[in-house]
Amino acid sequence: MWEIEVPLPVARFDGPEDVAALEQAFHAVHEELFAFSDPDSAIEIVAWRAQVRCRLRAATDVSTPVDPEAATADRVREAYFSGSGTLATPVRRFAGLAVGERFAGPLIVESPVTTVVVPPGAAVQRLPSGSLLLDPGRADAAAADATPDATPIHETEAA
16 A cells, blocks of 8 residues: 555546546556556545645734633643653643743643643743744743642733
């Protein structure tokens, strides 16, 4: 079995001829990479990947609003960290992280679309853009001494 990236030969699949064009493109790339192909063998698509690019207007606010009601640690979960073992780890909701606050690991940050694990000795901070900045190697004294209650380190930055 071969997994090969093959550019789509058509912008839209409108019929069997477009599928055949994709099969031919696969076999052509296979021939180019491995110096042979087997056009009588079926191909299987195991993944689709797409890239999208767009320009945002300068005044567009793309950040996710902070939900003050979600600001406290929701619960504690046992989590294993290499070098530290199993630790009681606070779980916080992304929507409750205030802009500029740093939180020491261990911590789990959950949102509807992803989960971020912050190991011991690391810290995470929500940026004004709504992104999370993970500092994996800076073990501040506050971060190293923090008990796992997911309280802020209280290093705030101006927005």
